[in-house]
Amino acid sequence: xxxxxxxHTAHDAHHDDHHDQPAAGIQRWLFxxxxxxIGTMYLVFSLVMFFIGxxxxxVIRAELFKPGLQLVDPGFFNQMTTMHALVMIFGxxxxxxxxxxxxxxxxxxxxxxxxxxxxxxxSFWILxxxxxxxxxxxxxxxGAPAGGWTMYPPLFLQGGNYVAMAIFAVHLMxxxxxxGSINVIVTIMNMRAPGMNLLKMPLFCWSWLITAYLLIAVxxxxxxxxxxxxxxxxxxxSFFNAAGGGDPMMFEHVFWxxxxxxxxxxxxxxxxxxxxxxxxFSRKPLFGATSMIYAIASIAFLSFIVWGHHMxxxxxxxxxxxxxxxxxxxxxxxxxVKVFNWTATMWRGSLSFEPPMLFxxxxxxxxxxxxxxxxxxAIVPVDFQYNQTYFVVAHFHxxxxxxxxFAIMAAVYYWLPKWTGNMYSMGLAKAHFWLSTIxxxxxxxxxxxxxxxxxxxxxxxxAVQFSDWNMVSSIGAFGFGLSQILxxxxxxxxxxxxxxxxxxxxxxxxxxxxxxxxxxxxxYHSFTVAPEVK
Amino acid sequence: xxxxxxxxxxxxxxxxxxxxxxxxxxxAALAAFCSPNVAGxxxxxxxxxxxxxxxxxxxxxxxxxxVFWICVGIAVVVFGAMIYSLVKFRRSxxxxxxxxxxxSTQVEIIWTIIPVIILVVMAVxxxxxxxxxxxxxxxxxSIRVTGYQWKWQYQYMDAGDGVSFFSTLKQxxxxxxQLDSGVxxxxxxxxxxxxxxxxxxPSGTKVRLLLTSMDxxxxxxVPDFGAKRSAVPGFVNxxxxxxxAGKEGVYRGQCAALCxxxxxxxxxxVDVRTPDDFKKWVEEQKAAVKQAGTPxxxxxxxxxxxSAQVLN
Numbered sequence: 001x002x003x004x005x006x007x008h009t010a011h012d013a014h015h016d017d018h019h020d021q022p023a024a025g026i027q028r029w030l031f032x033x034x035x036x037x038i039g040t041m042y043l044v045f046s047l048v049m050f051f052i053g054x055x056x057x058x059v060i061r062a063e064l065f066k067p068g069l070q071l072v073d074p075g076f077f078n079q080m081t082t083m084h085a086l087v088m089i090f091g092x093x094x095x096x097x098x099x100x101x102x103x104x105x106x107x108x109x110x111x112x113x114x115x116x117x118x119x120x121x122x123s124f125w126i127l128x129x130x131x132x133x134x135x136x137x138x139x140x141x142x143g144a145p146a147g148g149w150t151m152y153p154p155l156f157l158q159g160g161n162y163v164a165m166a167i168f169a170v171h172l173m174x175x176x177x178x179x180g181s182i183n184v185i186v187t188i189m190n191m192r193a194p195g196m197n198l199l200k201m202p203l204f205c206w207s208w209l210i211t212a213y214l215l216i217a218v219x220x221x222x223x224x225x226x227x228x229x230x231x232x233x234x235x236x237x238s239f240f241n242a243a244g245g246g247d248p249m250m251f252e253h254v255f256w257x258x259x260x261x262x263x264x265x266x267x268x269x270x271x272x273x274x275x276x277x278x279x280x281f282s283r284k285p286l287f288g289a290t291s292m293i294y295a296i297a298s299i300a301f302l303s304f305i306v307w308g309h310h311m312x313x314x315x316x317x318x319x320x321x322x323x324x325x326x327x328x329x330x331x332x333x334x335x336x337v338k339v340f341n342w343t344a345t346m347w348r349g350s351l352s353f354e355p356p357m358l359f360x361x362x363x364x365x366x367x368x369x370x371x372x373x374x375x376x377x378a379i380v381p382v383d384f385q386y387n388q389t390y391f392v393v394a395h396f397h398x399x400x401x402x403x404x405x406f407a408i409m410a411a412v413y414y415w416l417p418k419w420t421g422n423m424y425s426m427g428l429a430k431a432h433f434w435l436s437t438i439x440x441x442x443x444x445x446x447x448x449x450x451x452x453x454x455x456x457x458x459x460x461x462x463a464v465q466f467s468d469w470n471m472v473s474s475i476g477a478f479g480f481g482l483s484q485i486l487x488x489x490x491x492x493x494x495x496x497x498x499x500x501x502x503x504x505x506x507x508x509x510x511x512x513x514x515x516x517x518x519x520x521x522x523x524y525h526s527f528t529v530a531p532e533v534k
Numbered sequence: 535x536x537x538x539x540x541x542x543x544x545x546x547x548x549x550x551x552x553x554x555x556x557x558x559x560x561x562a563a564l565a566a567f568c569s570p571n572v573a574g575x576x577x578x579x580x581x582x583x584x585x586x587x588x589x590x591x592x593x594x595x596x597x598x599x600x601v602f603w604i605c606v607g608i609a610v611v612v613f614g615a616m617i618y619s620l621v622k623f624r625r626s627x628x629x630x631x632x633x634x635x636x637x638s639t640q641v642e643i644i645w646t647i648i649p650v651i652i653l654v655v656m657a658v659x660x661x662x663x664x665x666x667x668x669x670x671x672x673x674x675x676s677i678r679v680t681g682y683q684w685k686w687q688y689q690y691m692d693a694g695d696g697v698s699f700f701s702t703l704k705q706x707x708x709x710x711x712q713l714d715s716g717v718x719x720x721x722x723x724x725x726x727x728x729x730x731x732x733x734x735x736p737s738g739t740k741v742r743l744l745l746t747s748m749d750x751x752x753x754x755x756v757p758d759f760g761a762k763r764s765a766v767p768g769f770v771n772x773x774x775x776x777x778x779a780g781k782e783g784v785y786r787g788q789c790a791a792l793c794x795x796x797x798x799x800x801x802x803x804v805d806v807r808t809p810d811d812f813k814k815w816v817e818e819q820k821a822a823v824k825q826a827g828t829p830x831x832x833x834x835x836x837x838x839x840x841s842a843q844v845l846n
Contacts, residue, residue: 067719067726069711075795148792154767155750155794242768248751249766282623283631291642313753313790314764315771318668322661329653336649337642339612344641346619348632364616372605379656381663382598384762385583385591388753388790453578454757456790459798461711463727464719465580 022524030125033117034524035102038124040419042099043412045127047488049091050405052135054481056084061443061477064470069461077460078146079138085149086166089266090173091131093400096408097269098123098180101208104415105184107515107522108202110193110531115186116179123179130172137162148458150259153229153240153251163233167226174219181212181219193514195533199293202513203286206293207272210300214261214268217304222258225251252314256307264303267399268296270367270407271338274360277414278342280511281357282349288341295334295341302331312380313387321380328378332371339368352509355429359410362402362437370398373448391451397444402437409436409487416494417501421521424494428486435483442476584757587781587806591760593663601656608652670774673742675735681745681752681765681789684796688733690816697819703799704728711799727786732803736812738779745771753791756802764791777806 022028022037032038059080063071072080102120106113114120137144142160145151157163188209192201228239228251238244240251271292279286286292308316308324316324342364351357373395377386386392409432417423446469451457455466462470501520504511514533518526578584585595623629678689682700690697703711707726710717719725735741745754747765754773755762763773777785787802807815 068715068717069713073713074798078792078795078797147794152751152792155792158750158794242766246768248768283625284633285636287635288637288642290637313762314751314766315769318664321664321668325660325664326657329657332653333646333649337646340645341642343612343615343619344635346616346623348629348635349619349623350625350629350631351620351623352625361616361620365613368609368612372609375605375653375656376598376601379597379601379660381660381667382583382594382601384667385594385598385757385760387762388755449581452583453580454584454787456755456788456798458792459788461719461726461798464725468580 032121032124033113035106035114035117035120036419036522036524038114038117038120039099039102039104041124042095042102042127045124046092046096046099046408047491049087049095049131051484053084053087053092054484056080056087057477058481060084061474063460064462065474066471067462067464067467072460074460075143075146078148078458079144081458082145082148083135083138086134086145087131088400089149089262090170091127093266093404093408094173094177095127097208097211097266098177100204100269100273100408100411100415101180101184103419104411104515105187105205105208106191107418107518107526108205108513109188109191109196110514110527110533111187111191112525112528114183115191116183119179120183123176123183126172126176126179130169130176133165133172134169137165140165150252150255151226151229152255153232153248154242156229157233157240164230167230170226171223174223177215178219181215184208184212185216193527193530193533199290200533202272203275203289203292204269204272207268207270207275207296210296211265211268214265214300214303218258218261218265221254222262225254225258228254249311249314252311253307256310257304259310260307261300261303263396263399264299266404267367268300270363270404271296273407273411273414274342274363276513277356277360277410278345278364280414280506280509281352281354281360282346283351283510284345284349285512286341287344287347288337291337292341295337298334299331302327302334306331309378309380309383312383325378325380329375332375332378335371339364339371354413354506354509355424355426355433356410356414358430358433358437359406359413362433363406363410366398366402366406366437366440370395370403373398386451388456389451390447390455390457393457394444394447394451397447401444402440406436412491415515416491417505418515418520418522420495420498421501421519422494422496422498423501423505424490424498428490428493432483432486432490435486436480439476439479439483443473443480444476446470446472446476578757586758586760587777587785588759588761588775589778590663590667590775591758593666594760597659597663600659604652604656667774670742670772673740673774675739676742676744677733677735679743679745679754679765681747681749681754681793681800683749683794684789684800686733686752686754686800686802693813694816694819696823697816699731699819701729701731701733701803703801704730708799724786726799727788727801727803729801729803732784732805734805734807734812734815735777736809737777737782737806739809739812740774740776743773745773750793751791752789752793752800754787754802755790756785756787756804758785758787759804762787762790779808782806782808782811 022034023031028037029041032041059072060077063077102114140161142162145156145159145162145166147156147159188205231237232239232241238246240246240248242248275286275292306324306328308320309328312321373391377383377392377395413429450466450469453466455462503519504516505520514531517531583595583598585592675693676691678691680687685700685702687700688698706722707728709715710719710722711726743754745763745765746769747767749767752765753762754765759775759777761773761775763771765771783806785804785806789797789800
């Protein structure tokens, strides 16, 4: 299969519209239809957003470094918490996964490109516009959204210009996600190499297939919810306005019907990535691969019937509280199966600790901590104490930062040599790993204590008994933020040159999958002749 | 008079208990950053939930610790297996992979069923406690709590009928919390957790709160009572608690739902008194209303009268 590139060249005469080499200059990117170019653009976009959202987090942690207001006024603080969430969720984590899907799904299923390349271009190029609109709301009178990323009315509707801007941006992001998902589904369903039946498909593709269905199911729900906000604000409707006979609780129900699957949208591809990396560096096949797929599917199904657990404190009938508690706790079962299977994959393996493996192991430990706090939060009676405190902040940051973000970093370190053809600096990457892992815990672990001790979330200033842990947490935040500069250094160095990577990249380990059968860097057009999978 | 009383019985950060592992983990950080005699909002030790002073809060604490220790137990097993793998099965130590170990239906059934059993063990007492929490029948005192941006209104029914007032962040905190105020929060007693006029309730009495809001969603929360519920415009949510007799004192909490610019600055303070003292307080309030023809003005140390406290 290493001869695909040559095979393609031979075919080139018959494909005049296909260029073997990318177009020159800006046109290559503006009119990109190549899955690798689009994947790269998604990943670079996501990295930029990661730093913008991160800068906002630094403002938050700097203000919370000690009690009293020193840097920003409470209104701007609320803009920072809201925008940090929107930018990180819709700008950093989701586009990163779409970028990885673009790069890797065609390579893993042996397809020449994504099924719908022009739509692929469109779904990417919407995003810079969406985020320009969203971020420019920081500079309009009244400022950016400040009512939390959940956009609960009536608070969100008290806003000024940002209401229209944020809603339009969310619509664009939703459209982009839906198009990206359609592309993933069509590619996986129609363009797998001959012989690759669904159960032979790599776990990363599986996790993305299920994620794509989740996205298509819930993004329109979010669009509906924010459209009702829009008409309430500008056209005098009363969907959520109690004074007009509306129902502010209905927004919460609709929002979290989107919102809970959304949190799995941000973690299922991470599961797929970890399921690729752990077997490679354990030199042993993934344990219970089939049950891993069933586990992802059950988590996806359960994600639709647990939304109420975000709203226990907001008032809910007894029966609903018990139902949502039980359904939420059930999620621990397939998630547990995944964690046990990953552990069993390492068990009696032959482990080596390259940067992707280090991040995957860190994911395994720290995501599990987030899982434990998740089970605790599911227990309704105690949730009344945890809800809306820093305990929740600690919980979802544990599953999102050392969870989703570490998995993305693991994926980048795993596939970067395949993308660039060069090995990166192992020393710098390991330094990045150790600094990130240490500081992420200094940053988020004390937030468990803060929440339990009674500190509400989303406050710019706090009572003095919360001072110590806030200071520790802020120090962790600055350390974590600065460590990410190393990530950029490693990537830029690797893109510029370095020791050449072999086709298999991880010599001595056991990477499996079609992506390792083509040369490194992956040729601009790969698998123009479908490989045969046995 | 209330000020003296409050500071005398106020519950402050007290004996450290529980979470020894956490203490060990962050011992260095603690030593560096812990300042002694920090005023406390509640009876939490700074690491863990407060045990609190109501039957509900104590039951919540017990359930919290039960679930916590179950999680610790699972963590020991799971992390133990992971760490064992990381130590034992290293390639650098010459470990040979067992590539035949790919699947075991038996093992997978076991580690599906055991978590289900553990979850049931947790869910049964939890469901039991939810039922208790939701049972607001036979309350002896009802107070209507209305959230405003950014203050609380308390309107007493039943025994306290007619008493009604607003409760707003106390002025010294409000002054100190301004951007670059130059005031060290450490010097302000109960910084951000003090109000001009607290809610007063009798101990040993089942108190029911009826919560609603006049603008956006707020949440009323006193950790020591295990009492948190949102105040949603257009809805009335219910909440109850019964502070144990002998636990009279001042308890503090905060608004727990993002409600706009000054969300961080609308504390909840509850002054729990003996039933006799409570009766006296109600009489005083009613007399003050009669005398002035307006709701009672806040007592010593308070800010301007509530009517003057317009939205910022």
